[in-house]
Amino acid sequence: MTAQIDRLIADLGADLRPVRRLSAPILRAAGWLLLVATLAIVLAYFANLPAIAHRLRFVPDMWLAVLGSTLTTVLAAIAAFELSFPDRKPVWALLPLPGLALWVAATGMGCLRAWVIPDTHAADMAEATHCFRFIVLLSIPLSIAMILMIRRACPLRPNLTAATGGLAVAAAAATLLNFFHPYDAGATDMVVHILAIGLVIGANRVLGGRLLTPKTFARRL
Amino acid sequence: MAAASQRAAELDGEWSAMMAAAQTGDRIAYERLLRGCTPLIRRVVMRQGVYADRADDVVQEVLLTIHRARQTYDPARSFSAWLCAIAQRRAIDALRRRGRQDRREVFAPLDYENHPDPSDARQHGMTESMQDASMRGAIDELPDGQREAIEMLALQQMSLDDAAIATGKTKGALKVNMHRALKTLRARFGGDLG
Numbered sequence: 001m002t003a004q005i006d007r008l009i010a011d012l013g014a015d016l017r018p019v020r021r022l023s024a025p026i027l028r029a030a031g032w033l034l035l036v037a038t039l040a041i042v043l044a045y046f047a048n049l050p051a052i053a054h055r056l057r058f059v060p061d062m063w064l065a066v067l068g069s070t071l072t073t074v075l076a077a078i079a080a081f082e083l084s085f086p087d088r089k090p091v092w093a094l095l096p097l098p099g100l101a102l103w104v105a106a107t108g109m110g111c112l113r114a115w116v117i118p119d120t121h122a123a124d125m126a127e128a129t130h131c132f133r134f135i136v137l138l139s140i141p142l143s144i145a146m147i148l149m150i151r152r153a154c155p156l157r158p159n160l161t162a163a164t165g166g167l168a169v170a171a172a173a174a175t176l177l178n179f180f181h182p183y184d185a186g187a188t189d190m191v192v193h194i195l196a197i198g199l200v201i202g203a204n205r206v207l208g209g210r211l212l213t214p215k216t217f218a219r220r221l
Numbered sequence: 222m223a224a225a226s227q228r229a230a231e232l233d234g235e236w237s238a239m240m241a242a243a244q245t246g247d248r249i250a251y252e253r254l255l256r257g258c259t260p261l262i263r264r265v266v267m268r269q270g271v272y273a274d275r276a277d278d279v280v281q282e283v284l285l286t287i288h289r290a291r292q293t294y295d296p297a298r299s300f301s302a303w304l305c306a307i308a309q310r311r312a313i314d315a316l317r318r319r320g321r322q323d324r325r326e327v328f329a330p331l332d333y334e335n336h337p338d339p340s341d342a343r344q345h346g347m348t349e350s351m352q353d354a355s356m357r358g359a360i361d362e363l364p365d366g367q368r369e370a371i372e373m374l375a376l377q378q379m380s381l382d383d384a385a386i387a388t389g390k391t392k393g394a395l396k397v398n399m400h401r402a403l404k405t406l407r408a409r410f411g412g413d414l415g
Contacts, residue, residue, distance in 0.1 A: 008281050009255045012288045018246035019292040085293045086286070087306040154290030156310040 022153055025081035025088070032077055035145055036172045039138075040179075047179035061109040062178075068103030069175040075099045076168035080146065083161040084153035093164050096171075103171070111190045128192040131177060135196035138173040143200070147208045158212035159205055166204025170197040229301070237300040244291060255284055261301070262308045269312035279315045283308045359409050363402050366390075370398035371406075 022028065056063055076096035082088045146165045155161035174197060236254055243251035259280060266279045286307050294303055360368055373384040374395065381392045388395065 002277055005259060005277060005280060005284070006256075008284055009252055009259075012255065012284060013248045013252040015288070016243065016246060016248050016251050019244050021244055021295065022292050024295075086290050086310070087293075087298070087303040153293050154286065156286075156307065 022085075025085055025153075026078055028084075028149060028153075029074075029077040029081040032081070032146060032149055032168075033074060036073065036142065036176075039142075040176055043176055043179050052179065059110070061106045064106035065103060065110060066175060066178055068099055068101075068106050069171045069178075071099030072096050072103050072171035073099075073168055073175055076164055076171060077146075080150060080161055080165035080168055081153075083157060083164055084150040084155040086154055086156050090157055090160060093160055096164070096167055099171075100167075107190060107193070128189045131181065131189060132192045132196045134177050134180065135170065135173045135193070136199060138176060139169050139200040139203075142169040142172055143204055143208065147204075147211055150208075151212060155212050159209035162208030162212055163201055163205040165208060166201035169204060170200040173200065233299055233301045236304075237296050240291065240294050240300055241296040244294070255287070258304055259284070261304065265305050265308035266312040266315075269309055269316065271312050271315055275315065275319070279312055282311045282315065286311055356406075356410075359406055360402075363405060366394070366398045367402035367405065370395050371402040374399050 056066070075098070079092045079095040082092040082095075083090070143166065146169055147162070150161060150165060174193060236258060239247075239250040239254035239257075243254060262280050262283045263276055266276050266283065267273065271279050283304075287304070290307065294300065360371060363371065369388055370384070373379045373387065374381070379387070381395060384390075384395055385392045390398075
C-alpha cells in the first residue's frame with residue numbers, strides 16, 4: 001500500500017462520523033410518492049371531480065392513459081431510488097418501460113379518437129400552452145424533492161439516475177394534469193405534452209446529473 | 222475450491238461487521254476495513270483495464286466513494302459485492318475520463334518537430350545530431366514507409382498535404398509512420414531526440 005493511500009485512509013478515519021443507515025430504496029420511493037399523493041389531494045380540492053369521474057367512465061382510453069402515467073410514475077420512482085444505491089445494476093432503469101408503453105399507447109389512442117370522431121373537443125393551442133406550463137411548473141418542486149432525496153444516497157450513474165427520476169417527475173406532473181384537462185389530447189396537445197415531458201427529463205438529466213456528481217474527487221486528488 | 226469460497230464468505234462477514242461498526246462511528250474498525258479491502262479494490266480496478274500507473278488514483282477514488290456512500294450499505298447484503306460494484310464503476314469512470322482526455326489533447330509530434338523553439342539551444346544540438354552518421358544510419362534502417370515519412374516531414378520540412386501528394390499515401394498513414402519512426406528513434410537514442 002502506498003503512503004498516499006495510507007494517508008487517505010487515516011484522513012477518512014479522522015473524518016468518520018456516525019451515519020444513519022438509509023432505508024430500502026422502495027421505502028424511499030414510497031416517501032416521494034407520498035409527496036406526490038399529497039399534492040394530488042391538494043389539487044383535487046380545486047378540480048371538478050364529478051366532471052373527471054364522468055370522463056373516466058365514458059372514455060376508456062383516458063383511464064388507460066391515467067393508469068399508464070401513474071404506473072410510470074411509480075415504477076420510475078422505484079427505479080431512480082434503486083439506481084441511487086451503489087450496488088444496484090443499471091438494468092433498473094428499464095423498470096418503467098411497461099408503464100411508459102401503456103401511457104404512450106393510450107394517449108395515442110385518445111389522440112386518434114379526437115382525429116377520427118367528429119365534434120370531439122380536442123385541446124387548442126391556448127389549452128396546450130396551459131398544459132405545458134402546468135407540467136413544467138409542477139415538475140419543479142417534485143424534481144427538487146427527488147434530487148434532494150437521491151443525493152442522500154450515492155448514485156454511481158448520476159446521469160441515468162437523474163433522467164429516470166426526471167421521468168418519474170414528468171409522469172407525475174402529467175398524471176396530475178388530468179385534474180385540469182377536460183378535453184381530448186389532439187395532435188398539438190400531444191406534441192406539447194411530449195415536449196414538456198422531454199424538457200423535464202432533459203433538465204433533470206443535465207442539472208440533476210451535475211448535482212448528483214460528487215465534486216470531492218476532483219478537489220481531493 | 223470449497224475452502225477458498227468459505228474463506229471468502231468469512232472475510233465478507235468480517236468486512237460486513239466492520240462496516241456496520243463504521244456506520245456507528247467506530248474509527249478503528251473503519252480503518253482496518255479500508256486497509257483490508259484495498260488489495261481487492263486494486264485487483265478489481267486493474268481487471269477493468271486500468272494501468273498500474275493509474276491504479277493508485279482510482280483506488281483512492283474508490284475509498285472516497287466508500288466514505289461518501291457508507292450510509293447506503295445494508296449489512297444484510299454482501300459487502301464484497303457492494304465494494305466491487307463501486308470499484309468497477311470508478312474504474313470505468315477513470316477509463317472514460319482518460320479516453321475523453323486523450324481525444325481532447327491532440328498528440329502532434331510533427332508540430333514539435335517542425336516548429337522548434339528558436340531560443341532553445343538544444344535545437345542546434347538536434348541539427349548536429351541529425352548530421353551525425355549514427356542518426357543517418359538509424360534513419361536508413363527504418364522500414365521504407367517510416368523512413369519516407371521522416372525524410373519528407375522532418376528533414377525536408379514538407380507539409381502533410383505535399384508529402385501525401387508526393388508519396389500517394391493518406392495524411393493519416395504518414396502521421397502514423399512519422400509517429401512510429403520517432404518512437405523507434407527515441408528508443409534507440411534513449412529518448413534524447415530533441
